[in-house]
Amino acid sequence: MSAEVITFSLLNGTLYGMLLFLLASGLTLIFSMMGVLNFAHASFFMLGAYFGYEISKIVGFFPALILAPVLVGLFGALIERYGLRRVHKFGHLGELLFTIGVAFVIEEAIQMIWGRSPMDYQVPEALNFTAFEIFGTGYPAFRLFMLIMSVAIFAGLALLLTRTRVGLIVKASLTHPEMVSMLGHDVPLVFMSVFGVGSALAGVAGVIGGPILITQPSMAAALGPILFVIVVVGGLGSLTGAFIASLLVGFIQTFAVAIDLSVADVFGLIGITQPPAALGALVSDIWNVSVSQVGPVIPYLLLVVMLIFRPMGLIGKRA
Amino acid sequence: MSVSTLDTPAPSANTRLTAALPWVAITATLIVLPLLFSSNSMISTLNYLGTMAIFALSYNVLLGQTGLLSLGHGTFFGLGGFIATHAILHMADAGVSFPLPLIPAIGGFGALILGFFGGWLASGRGGMPFAMITLGLAELVYAAAALFPSIYGSEEGVSFDRMDLGASFGMDYGPTVDIYVIIAVWFLICAGVLYYFSKTPLGLLTNAVRDNAERIEFLGFSARRVRMLAYAIAAAVAGVAGSLAALNFEIMTVNEMGATTCMLVLLMTYIGGTKHFFGPVLGAIVIGLMKIWLSDISPAWMMYFGLLFIFVVMVQPAGLAGILMDGIALLRSGSVGAQAPLLGLIGLAGAFALTGTIILIELAYRAGLDATLGPQITVLGLPLSTASVLSWGLGLICAGGGVIAMRPLFDRLATLRHSLSKGETA
Amino acid sequence: MTHALELRNLKKSFGSVEIIRGVNLDLRQGERHALIGPNGAGKSTLFHLISGRIAPTSGEILFQSQNIAGKPPAEIVRAGLSRSFQITNIFPQMSVLDNLRCAVLWKLGHRYSIFRQTPTLPDVAIECERLLDQLGLTRRAHDTADSLTYPEQRALELGLAVASGANTLLLDEPMAGMNHSETEAALQLIMKVTEGKTLLMVEHDMGVIFEMADRISVLVYGQIIATGTPQEIRANRAVQEAYLGTSEEDAA
The missing domain is CATH 1.10.3470 (ABC transporter involved in vitamin B12 uptake, BtuC)
Structure with a gap:
C-alpha cells in the first residue's frame, strides 16, 4: 500500500469516524440519560439529509445547515413529548418498540414524499473546490469542511457537558433524576431537550453527510446497525468509548475499501494460483473474497470478538 | 406465561x-x-x-x-x-x-x-x-x-x-x-x-x-x-x-x-x-x-403496518389477543348491553379516525410517490383529489375529530377493563 | 462450636471511598443474629458482599469453612446461603404459586428441566403447598404477585429466601415499612419459617431486635464495634454513644 493511499485513508477514516461519532454521541447521550435505545436515531440522520437537501434548494446550503438540524431537533422533541413519554410506563422494552415503530414510519414517510430513488443532493458550490493537494491528488474542500464541523461540534459538546451549568444538570439527571427534580429543575424538560439536541446532532450529520453518502430511503437502515455496534463496542453509555469505537470503525471501513487484496492474491505470493479443487465450492468462495468485500462484515465481527473477550465494551463498567 | x-x-x-x-x-x-x-x-x-x-x-x-x-x-x-x-x-x-x-x-x-x-x-x-x-x-x-x-x-x-x-x-x-x-x-x-x-x-x-x-x-x-x-x-x-x-x-x-x-x-x-x-x-x-x-x-x-404497530405499542400493549380476551370477558360478565353505548361510540370514533388516516395517507402517497398517476384518486369509494383542499380537509377533520373524541372514551374503557379484571379475580 | 458464617477482615471500596473497613464477624450454627447500625453504616453493602451481589475488595467470607467471597449469587445460594431484600424483589407478573415454584426448583433437582410440566411434579406441589400454608398465602396462590398487599408481598419475599432450602438466611429489613401490628405478625412469621436455621438480619425496629435476637452486632462506619447478647449490647457504652442515643427516637 502506498503512502498516498494511507494518507487518504487516514483522512477519510477520520472523517467517516467523526461523522459516526456525531450520531453515536447523540445516541449515547440519550441512552445513558433515559435508558432508551433510540432505534430511530439513524432515521433522524436521514431526515437531516432530506431536510438539508430540500431547504438548501430554496435558501442555500449554509442556512440549511442551521435550519434542517433545528427542524429535526424539534421533531425529535415532539416525538419524545407526545410519544416516548407516554410509553414510558411500559418500561424500556415499550420505549424501544416505540422507536422501532417511529423508524419504520419515517422510512415509509420519506419514500412517500421523496420517492424510492436517491436524491440529487450535491456538494454546495461554495465548497466545491480542492482544498489542498498531496501526492498530486486533490482533497475536496467539502470533506475538510465536514471534518472541521464534526470536530467543532465534538469540542462544543465536550465543553458544554464539562464546563457549564447546563452540562452539570444534564449529568446529574443521568444519575439522580429525583434529586435534580427536587432541586427545582424540570427533569422531563431536560429529557426532552436532550432528546431534541441528540436528534439535532443526527440532523447535522445528515445535512453534511447527505452529499457524500447517498441521500436515499435506505440510508438509515444501512447506518443504524453500525451505530449500535459502535455503542456496544465502545461500552454502553460511555461517550469516550463511543468516540474511540467510531474512529475505529471509520478506519476499518475506509482501509478495507482501499486495500485491494484477496485470499487468492495472498496464496499467489507463494505460487498457488488455484484453490485445491478437492476442497469444494466453499473454499473457492473464500478464495475469491477480497478485503474490500469483507469491509462491511468487519464491524460486526468486531462486535462478536468484543462480546467474547470484553463483554462490557472498550470503556464500560460491568453491568 | x-x-x-x-x-x-x-x-x-x-x-x-x-x-x-x-x-x-x-x-x-x-x-x-x-x-x-x-x-x-x-x-x-x-x-x-x-x-x-x-x-x-x-x-x-x-x-x-x-x-x-x-x-x-x-x-x-x-x-x-x-x-x-x-x-x-x-x-x-x-x-x-x-x-x-x-x-x-x-x-x-x-x-x-x-x-x-x-x-x-x-x-x-x-x-x-x-x-x-x-x-x-x-x-x-x-x-x-x-x-x-x-x-x-x-x-x-x-x-x-x-x-x-x-x-x-x-x-x-x-x-x-x-x-x-x-x-x-x-x-x-x-x-x-x-x-x-x-x-x-x-x-x-x-x-x-x-x-x-x-x-x-x-x-x-x-x-x-x-x-x-x-x-x-x-x-x-x-x-x-x-x-x-x-x-x-x-x-x-x-x-x-x-x-x-x-x-x-x-x-x-x-x-x-x-x-x-x-x-x-x-x-x-x-x-x-x-x-x-x-x-x-x-x-x-x-405505512399502515408501522402505524398499527405504533398504535398497539402506545394504546394496546396486550395486542389483538388482548382485545379479544377483553371482549370475551365482557361477554361473560353479561354487561354487554349496558356497555353498548360506550362500545358503539368507540367504534364510531375509531371508524372516523381510521377513515381520516386512510384518506390522508392515500392522498399523501398519490401526491408524492405516485404523483405521475394524476391527482384523482378514489379512497374508500370517495372521489378525492390531491389538488383539492376539500379532500385534505376531510381527511384532517375525520382523523383529528376521531382521535380527539377517542381520548375520553379510552379513559372510560380503561375503567371498564379494570372493573372487568377485578370482577374476574374476585 | 462451629461457625455457620465467618467474615474475616472484609473490605469494600467504591473508588477511593472505603465503605466496609475490615469487618470481622462470626455466626454460630442455629443462632439468630441481628446486625444494627446507623444509616450509612454499610449494613446493606455487607449483605450484598456476603450474598454475592457485589464482590469484596479484599478479605474472606467463610461459609461452612469454604471461601465464597466474590462468587456469583447462584453458587452461594446452592451452597446453602440465601437472602431476602429490603426492597421487595419478587416476580410481579407471575402467580404466588409460580414465584414459590421457581424458588424450590433448584433444591428439588429439577433445575432447567424441560421434560416434565411443573404442575405435575408431586414434590414441587407438596413443597409449595407447605410453604404457602406457612406463609399464610394459600388463599392467594393463584393471584399475581403484584396484586398482593404490602405485608403479603413481604411474606412472599421472605418465602422466596426460605424456599430455596438454605440453612443460613440473610434477611434485609424484613419489616421495612410496616406498621405496629403488621410488624408483630411478620415477627411471628419469621420465627416460624426460620425454625432451626441460622439467621443474620438487618432491622431498624429495636423492639423486634431485642425480642428475637440471640446476639447482636453493631456496625458503625464500616466496622463492627461490638458483638454480644442483647443485654451486653444494651450495657455497652460505645454502642450507646455511637448509636442508640441518637437513633431511638427514629426507631420509635
Missing part, C-alpha cells in the same frame, strides 16, 4: 377436557380450511400464514415468555431454510431417500445448534444490550452471506425441486395442498411443543427472567443460561418455520434472513399479543393477510 383461559391449576378430568378443547378446535380448523378454500392460490396463502404463525410462536418464546427483544430472529428462519434447502439438494444428488416432511427437522436441528452459539454470545445481558447484540449478529450473518455464494446463492438465491426426494406418506409433493398437510402437521407439533415447554420448569424460569432477572440468581439459577436455552429453542422452531417456507416456495434467498424478516416477525408477534400463547398466531394471520391483500390495493401498506 399467563395463559388465562388455558392455565388451570388443579388437573382434574374436567379441566383436562377444557385444556384440550382449544387443541381439538385448532386441529379441526386445520382440517376444514383447505376444504373451504380449495383454490391453489388460497392454499398457497394458507401455507404462508402457517409458516409465519410458527415463526411468530417461536419469537414469542423470547419476547413474551422471556422478555427478550431480539432484532435478529430472522437469521434463524433464513439459516433453517438454507440448511433444509441444502439437505434436499445433497440428498437428491446422492440419491438418498428421505421423506420430505421430515426435512424441517433437519433445518430445525441445525438452527438449534446455531442458536446455542448465538445465544451464548447474546444472552449475557437482557434488555437493550440484548436487542443491540442480536441486531449486530443478524447483520453479521447477513453481510457475511454475500461472501459465500456457493451456500447462499447470489442475488437469485438457491432453488430446488421438492419432488426430487420422491414420494412418501402417499404424497408426491407436487401439489400445494401436499405442502399444506406438512405445514399443518408441523404447526400442531411446534405449537404443542412450545405450549408444553411454557409449562416446564425451564418455561417457568423464562418467565421469572422476564419479570426479575436478578432475583433468579439468588434462587440458584443463572439468568444467562435461561436466556441462552430460550434463545436456542426459539431458534430451532424458527428454523423449522424457515424450512417450511423453503418447501413452500422451493427457493431460499439471502433476503429471507435480512432485516425485513427480523422486523416482520417482531411486528406480527407484538401486534398479535405477547401475553397470550396464541396471540402471535393471530398476529401472523392478520399481518400476513394484510401483507398479501393490502399490498394489492394500496401502495401505503407498509
Whole structure:
C-alpha cells in the first residue's frame, strides 16, 4: 500500500469516524440519560439529509445547515413529548418498540414524499473546490469542511457537558433524576431537550453527510446497525468509548475499501494460483473474497470478538 | 406465561377436557380450511400464514415468555431454510431417500445448534444490550452471506425441486395442498411443543427472567443460561418455520434472513399479543393477510403496518389477543348491553379516525410517490383529489375529530377493563 | 462450636471511598443474629458482599469453612446461603404459586428441566403447598404477585429466601415499612419459617431486635464495634454513644 493511499485513508477514516461519532454521541447521550435505545436515531440522520437537501434548494446550503438540524431537533422533541413519554410506563422494552415503530414510519414517510430513488443532493458550490493537494491528488474542500464541523461540534459538546451549568444538570439527571427534580429543575424538560439536541446532532450529520453518502430511503437502515455496534463496542453509555469505537470503525471501513487484496492474491505470493479443487465450492468462495468485500462484515465481527473477550465494551463498567 | 383461559391449576378430568378443547378446535380448523378454500392460490396463502404463525410462536418464546427483544430472529428462519434447502439438494444428488416432511427437522436441528452459539454470545445481558447484540449478529450473518455464494446463492438465491426426494406418506409433493398437510402437521407439533415447554420448569424460569432477572440468581439459577436455552429453542422452531417456507416456495434467498424478516416477525408477534400463547398466531394471520391483500390495493401498506404497530405499542400493549380476551370477558360478565353505548361510540370514533388516516395517507402517497398517476384518486369509494383542499380537509377533520373524541372514551374503557379484571379475580 | 458464617477482615471500596473497613464477624450454627447500625453504616453493602451481589475488595467470607467471597449469587445460594431484600424483589407478573415454584426448583433437582410440566411434579406441589400454608398465602396462590398487599408481598419475599432450602438466611429489613401490628405478625412469621436455621438480619425496629435476637452486632462506619447478647449490647457504652442515643427516637 502506498503512502498516498494511507494518507487518504487516514483522512477519510477520520472523517467517516467523526461523522459516526456525531450520531453515536447523540445516541449515547440519550441512552445513558433515559435508558432508551433510540432505534430511530439513524432515521433522524436521514431526515437531516432530506431536510438539508430540500431547504438548501430554496435558501442555500449554509442556512440549511442551521435550519434542517433545528427542524429535526424539534421533531425529535415532539416525538419524545407526545410519544416516548407516554410509553414510558411500559418500561424500556415499550420505549424501544416505540422507536422501532417511529423508524419504520419515517422510512415509509420519506419514500412517500421523496420517492424510492436517491436524491440529487450535491456538494454546495461554495465548497466545491480542492482544498489542498498531496501526492498530486486533490482533497475536496467539502470533506475538510465536514471534518472541521464534526470536530467543532465534538469540542462544543465536550465543553458544554464539562464546563457549564447546563452540562452539570444534564449529568446529574443521568444519575439522580429525583434529586435534580427536587432541586427545582424540570427533569422531563431536560429529557426532552436532550432528546431534541441528540436528534439535532443526527440532523447535522445528515445535512453534511447527505452529499457524500447517498441521500436515499435506505440510508438509515444501512447506518443504524453500525451505530449500535459502535455503542456496544465502545461500552454502553460511555461517550469516550463511543468516540474511540467510531474512529475505529471509520478506519476499518475506509482501509478495507482501499486495500485491494484477496485470499487468492495472498496464496499467489507463494505460487498457488488455484484453490485445491478437492476442497469444494466453499473454499473457492473464500478464495475469491477480497478485503474490500469483507469491509462491511468487519464491524460486526468486531462486535462478536468484543462480546467474547470484553463483554462490557472498550470503556464500560460491568453491568 | 399467563395463559388465562388455558392455565388451570388443579388437573382434574374436567379441566383436562377444557385444556384440550382449544387443541381439538385448532386441529379441526386445520382440517376444514383447505376444504373451504380449495383454490391453489388460497392454499398457497394458507401455507404462508402457517409458516409465519410458527415463526411468530417461536419469537414469542423470547419476547413474551422471556422478555427478550431480539432484532435478529430472522437469521434463524433464513439459516433453517438454507440448511433444509441444502439437505434436499445433497440428498437428491446422492440419491438418498428421505421423506420430505421430515426435512424441517433437519433445518430445525441445525438452527438449534446455531442458536446455542448465538445465544451464548447474546444472552449475557437482557434488555437493550440484548436487542443491540442480536441486531449486530443478524447483520453479521447477513453481510457475511454475500461472501459465500456457493451456500447462499447470489442475488437469485438457491432453488430446488421438492419432488426430487420422491414420494412418501402417499404424497408426491407436487401439489400445494401436499405442502399444506406438512405445514399443518408441523404447526400442531411446534405449537404443542412450545405450549408444553411454557409449562416446564425451564418455561417457568423464562418467565421469572422476564419479570426479575436478578432475583433468579439468588434462587440458584443463572439468568444467562435461561436466556441462552430460550434463545436456542426459539431458534430451532424458527428454523423449522424457515424450512417450511423453503418447501413452500422451493427457493431460499439471502433476503429471507435480512432485516425485513427480523422486523416482520417482531411486528406480527407484538401486534398479535405477547401475553397470550396464541396471540402471535393471530398476529401472523392478520399481518400476513394484510401483507398479501393490502399490498394489492394500496401502495401505503407498509405505512399502515408501522402505524398499527405504533398504535398497539402506545394504546394496546396486550395486542389483538388482548382485545379479544377483553371482549370475551365482557361477554361473560353479561354487561354487554349496558356497555353498548360506550362500545358503539368507540367504534364510531375509531371508524372516523381510521377513515381520516386512510384518506390522508392515500392522498399523501398519490401526491408524492405516485404523483405521475394524476391527482384523482378514489379512497374508500370517495372521489378525492390531491389538488383539492376539500379532500385534505376531510381527511384532517375525520382523523383529528376521531382521535380527539377517542381520548375520553379510552379513559372510560380503561375503567371498564379494570372493573372487568377485578370482577374476574374476585 | 462451629461457625455457620465467618467474615474475616472484609473490605469494600467504591473508588477511593472505603465503605466496609475490615469487618470481622462470626455466626454460630442455629443462632439468630441481628446486625444494627446507623444509616450509612454499610449494613446493606455487607449483605450484598456476603450474598454475592457485589464482590469484596479484599478479605474472606467463610461459609461452612469454604471461601465464597466474590462468587456469583447462584453458587452461594446452592451452597446453602440465601437472602431476602429490603426492597421487595419478587416476580410481579407471575402467580404466588409460580414465584414459590421457581424458588424450590433448584433444591428439588429439577433445575432447567424441560421434560416434565411443573404442575405435575408431586414434590414441587407438596413443597409449595407447605410453604404457602406457612406463609399464610394459600388463599392467594393463584393471584399475581403484584396484586398482593404490602405485608403479603413481604411474606412472599421472605418465602422466596426460605424456599430455596438454605440453612443460613440473610434477611434485609424484613419489616421495612410496616406498621405496629403488621410488624408483630411478620415477627411471628419469621420465627416460624426460620425454625432451626441460622439467621443474620438487618432491622431498624429495636423492639423486634431485642425480642428475637440471640446476639447482636453493631456496625458503625464500616466496622463492627461490638458483638454480644442483647443485654451486653444494651450495657455497652460505645454502642450507646455511637448509636442508640441518637437513633431511638427514629426507631420509635
